[in-house]
Amino acid sequence: MIDGVSLEYLKGFVDKYNSSSSRYTEVRYHKRILNEVRFTKGKQERVRSILKAGVGIRVLSNSHWGFSSTSTLDEESLYSTLRNAKKASDALSYSSARKVEGLADARLAVGRFENCSIKSIDVRDIIEMVRDAEKEARRVDIRIKSASSFYREIIDRKIIVTSDGAAVELVDSKPEFVVTAIASQGNRKVSATEGIGITGNYDDLFKEMSAYDMARSAAEKALKLLDARIPKGERTTVILDPAMVGLLAHEAIGHLVEADFVLSGSIAKDMLNSVVASDIVTLVDSGSSDIAGNAAGTIPVDDEGVFTRRVKIIESGVLKEYLHSRESAYIFNAEPTGNARAFEYDDEPLIRMRNTYIEPRDYTLDEMVKEVKHGYLLKGARNGQADANGEFMFGAQEAYLIEGGEVRELLKGVSISGITMDVLKSIDAISRDFKYDIGTGYCGKYQPMKVDGGGAYLRCIATVGGV
């Protein structure tokens, strides 16, 4: 199990056992190593190394999917897993389950793709870095009573073989670093976080900001928030930073255009080629790290072995495309987009986003602020959620009041909400300075998933959930 399996082994297995009774067989080996170092207030909270490896087998038989997985990799175990997958698809044959009519033709990947150079870093060095960063956050001010920091890396090796021709090996590394500072005074306590998550190597993680600078920045943010008021609740103009724009793209529109969600009745149903946003909006979901490097949701090939492509979901305000698996692409008579993703070997592929962003335009942030009489500048992403009726919400860590074209006092973070179409149509300015900035987050849809998102500063109208 430690050594895993080879591409040839799985190809041989699929050739041997893909019987005529199954229309399609997909075998995916996935070995994941997760290493994590976490310090909290001067103590080593944990250092752990997780190895999770196995094979997930999905079959399409009698027009139904069946899936099963195993962590033992000899031929006999694989065969019994294949039989379990068949059994699972057979169980649906006698029910009213909707039939899978077909899978769209796709650009299936063959070969080996690496998006990082796996170098082993001495765990001792990482322990030192994480320990010192946490300490640095507490050194900023006596009111920083607590801090924590963690480094986590996920290193994946996958082999995907399908009975219709995909045969691909993928190597991927996604490191992340997060530091949280907690400031206390009297009965008040606030926390602030700084972090980064990318696709790439350890060395790429601190290209823009060192671990210590992130620690100081988190501490300074927490101190500023200590005295901040909660904003007034109102519907008003808001300027979103790149992280918030990433969340907007992900929550407000991304989920609604996942084709499985469209099929079950999302608001985006029947809206292809309609105007859904102001004409300065072009919104993309891409498997590559367009415009800026190292986006955390980068994958060259999805878990059906399909090459990922750049999907212009919205082009100049018009809804153009949904996000597809091979099954949904067949239903919609569309070209597969490479959005079928599985989190670990024992998860089946679902339609998931990758790097979702709004393209930059020509404004500067200063120009944008100057034109606002009253509103908020919202920074730093928190949780978000989308609803079927197009109502979405997402949270900001910090809210700066804007009055008379100037950024004024800092207020506490809030959630904002709106109806997708109203908010997207209200966008009247987008700046030049593009950035990916939600790479430390995970998107949840039965399985967690590493995604990223971003954009430049953007101005729109939404409801601020204050008091």
Add this chain to the structure above:
Amino acid sequence: MMDIDIDTILNTAESTLREGLRMGADEVEVYAIRARDVTAFVENNSVKHVKIHEPRGVGLRVLYRKRMGFASVNTLDNGSIGYALDTALKIAKVSVYDRYNTLPDPRHVDTLEGIYDDIIESFSVDDAVRYANDMLNTARGYDSRVTVDSGVFSASMLIHVICNSRGISLHERMSIFSCSIMGMAREGNSVSNFDVQSTATHRLKDIDVHRTASRFAENVVGTLDSKACEGFKGSMVLAPNATLDIIKEPLVFSVNAHNVQRNASRFSKMLGREVGSSDLTVIDDARLIECINASSFDREGVPTRRNVVIDKGTLKQFLHNSYTANRSNAESTGNASGSVNTPPLIDATNFIISPGSICYEDMIKEVKRGIIINRFSGNVNPVDGNFSGVVKGGYLIERGEVKHPVREVMVAGNVFDALKSISMVSKEQVSVMDSLLPYIVVDGVSFTV
């Protein structure tokens, strides 16, 4: 359905302990699991696929001169376990000294009856499909406007084993049957809010897919013709799901001894003091077999118990594992938690808010102006307690009467203030997964549109 020989797992664990000590570790803990899950997934109004999953794995915690290392693998074969042991020990040797790092000693464990239903042994994929279809058909049959976006019926059997070099050697079997259903109602261009309902039990006969599906259908159809309302300050009536979304996380965070010790908890210096209104009693109870987190011992092999956390508004105790108990010179409360993939953390087991004395109907009559919140979609900061988000499945109440469903209402406030502003707690309790919760009324809350 799965011939799991517990003796084999125990033997593997025991020999891993010996091997760890031989390799130079001072203390070793082995946590091993084997499980079998059969799950039927509903997607877009039909059963989409079925999954058979047989997870297994082992998590190893080793101490070397009071330095801790941890590694896990998802098999139980000797080669992999040897690799994990080696990795854990290597980590321990470069880790930071902490004098509170020790493993717990064995204590008497009272075995809990009623958490294993042997019907699980013959539960098949066909059974899972049947239950999933029942749930689906109940929801769809309730009203033709109901659309089920997704849902799950799952049956799991879990065997876990915990052994340590101080002599703890325990194992337990449990079964969990669970279902969840999520979707909306659609009529023309009007789409309701999402609703999610879920339930889980240890015994198959206790799971009620019909009730879960009906409650879901009722909620989505009910909010189809929602109307906007004005912003105001008034009462929020929290349904159990909304209590989970808004109150549970910051409360459990604040009584977690780890957060107390690292000075992140608002309750750090509040033991024995008032943190909520006198209507609020919160209990963590792993011995309650009606909820799915029931177990005889925790993730470290410490016996579980009933912990009264908040009694009539007064903070009574924090939740500990062995590490935080060592640091506080206290006794572990049996709250070590976590999977094979992590060293023991701390979490609540079954989270219970005690019922009040007023029935739900009378409670609504007492509300002058407020909103019933069935679900909350937003952000809650467990450190400062601020919450802000969107009301889902909301109903406006005026002068004790439910007026109409509302949409696009945001609610914001502070959880710690809200705990003190609880004015009513219902007699009725609803079991939601690992929680048992009444309806709660909090006054003085801001609603924004």
